[in-house]
Amino acid sequence: MGWIRTAALTVLSISFFTFVALFGRLPIFRKTPIGFLHRAVWIHIPHAFRRIDAILFGGKLLYCWNRTGKYLMRENHPLVLIFFLILLVTSQVAFVPAAWPRLGIPHRVCVVVAVILPYLFLYGAVTTKSFITPQNIRTELARYPYDRVLFHPGKQCSTCHLPKPARSKHCSICNACVSRHDHHCVWLTNCVGRENYHYFLGLLLSMSVMLIYGAYLGYILFDDTLQKSLSPNGPRWSRGRSWSSYLHFWTLVVTNDLRLGFVFLLAILTSPLALGFLAYHIYLLWAGATTNETSKWSDWREDVADGLVYKARRSEIYPNHKPRDENIEPPTSWPGKADQVLILTDEPPRVGFAISTRSNHIMQSEDPNAPIDPRWHRVNNMREVDNIYDLGFWRNMRDALKLPV
Ligand SMILES: [Zn+2]
Ligand SMILES: [Zn+2]
Known part of the structure; x- marks a missing residue:
């Protein structure tokens, strides 16, 4: 029970802080605890840290921290992508062979599709660039009209020396102007823009489906184990049980199979994050706006x-x-x-x-x-x-x- 609680709390905290860090600045959260926490994480805690560092270390810690932070956030490195891929591959390798012999043909077909799709969308989202170049600038200028509210004609990018089409933005990390710029994604080491937004949506959708489906399969497999061991020929094993007895048996069965158990918990705890991203992008499509x-x-x-x-x-x-x-x-x-x-x-x-x-x-x-x-x-x-x-x-x-x- 000890490790399971630690793992669950760790994944849950990481998911929660990722959510706060990414979405806490949205106006909808401005006067909520999520907004306060976002300001605490991005403004108040760094401010306090700066003061303590200045008094104790003459600002040296901050210098190292800034260098690391700048590398992690402002440079196009693949660390987050590698971390994500390791987590994805490890979870699938742990889960699929353990579950495979116990699944019927329809589930096996679905598992193959659910496992492969995120890689295809990830590949498309990482390798497809939406950069504006001297070759495509005429097409890009004609893509969207200037609304004279968010975008005004006649402006030039001072780095690319090209006119700025409506809905585009210069990305200092990719060092290029990006068509229909949504956001720079450290996950993908790429900007999400006009040419790869559909892959990005596909990635969010396929990840959400994979995580929910993985959690569902984990549930039916563990439930099957409980049924076979507690009430092989009788009624539902859970019938008439108290909540504490129900949870007790679930904890036993999940901790008894570490491989399936860990991936099952990971899928349950990270699926809200994937669904949150997906819901936010569906909201953007409804609102007719990009993140930018x-x-x-x-x-x-x-x-x-x-x-x-x-x-x-x-x-x-x-x-x-x-x-x-x-x-x-x-x-x-x-x-x-x-x-x-x-x-x-x-x-x-x-x-x-x-x-x-x-x-x-x-x-x-x-x-x-x-x-x-x-x-x-x-x-x-x-x-x-x-x-x-x-x-x-x-x-x-x-x-x-x-x-x-
Ligand atoms: Zn530019
Ligand atoms: Zn970028």
Whole structure:
């Protein structure tokens, strides 16, 4: 019982802290214990550590820590990928041969599929790059229109010296601009972007299915052992038992078969993490945003809450449609459109103000007594803001899978 509790607590704590570290910054957790814990882990504890280190060691510990942290988080090394692969291969090698003789043909077929799929998706997600190059920049510029809310035309990446297409982002770890940038994944040593997002989704889905299926198989095998040893020809072994007796026999049977038992527990304890990632990406597909864009949207949400965002109809502000510079903004076939102009200003825009073409900031009118421009109204809720990259769940999904929308 001792090792089982230690192993369970270790896996559970690692899963929990990974969840907090990755998702704790999301606005939805801001005022919850997960948000507080995230700030404690990323801000308060490092701050306290810095002070103690400065007093005791003159900052030397921090220097080593930073070097290691920078290597682990900011450089493209395969340590996490190797760790993940070792865990995956070891668990499968421990589980499958032990379970195989006790499984029927249908389960054997499912096991083969469940074991192989994560490797195929992992291979695709790791080796497929979504980089923007001088060769594909024309196609990339025409992929999505600039919404002039999150992405503005005419900007250049100062490292790649290429225009920045809408929805792209420069990744300093991959040292490239990435198309439809979602996030840089230390697991994959690669950015998740336009070309490999479908493999990434496949990996999350296949990992979730494999873990849940592994936990289910572990359950039926151990339950079968209990049935055969406690009530071979009689009723269900668990019938009429108290909870403590039920748990007692489960603990006995799980600790009696270390190989199956360990993988069974690992599958139960890590499946919420895989499901959490999957659920988050399904939410992103529902919202029509990438992980990168959610942080930009949350900035807008804060500005809306502060009353700084004003909106008008584009057709009213620019009644004479100016032809666009096709070198900067080539025509796109993306169907999402919005008749909106958003601006950021701390007082209602007055007649005669100017809008910056590179951002949403405005230059107020030179005449402070000019009348307030009636075409604008203050945005009170994010629902009033259109996201042109959101075409609805199924079409967002088709776009993520690289199918025509
Ligand atoms: Zn770049
Ligand atoms: Zn990257």
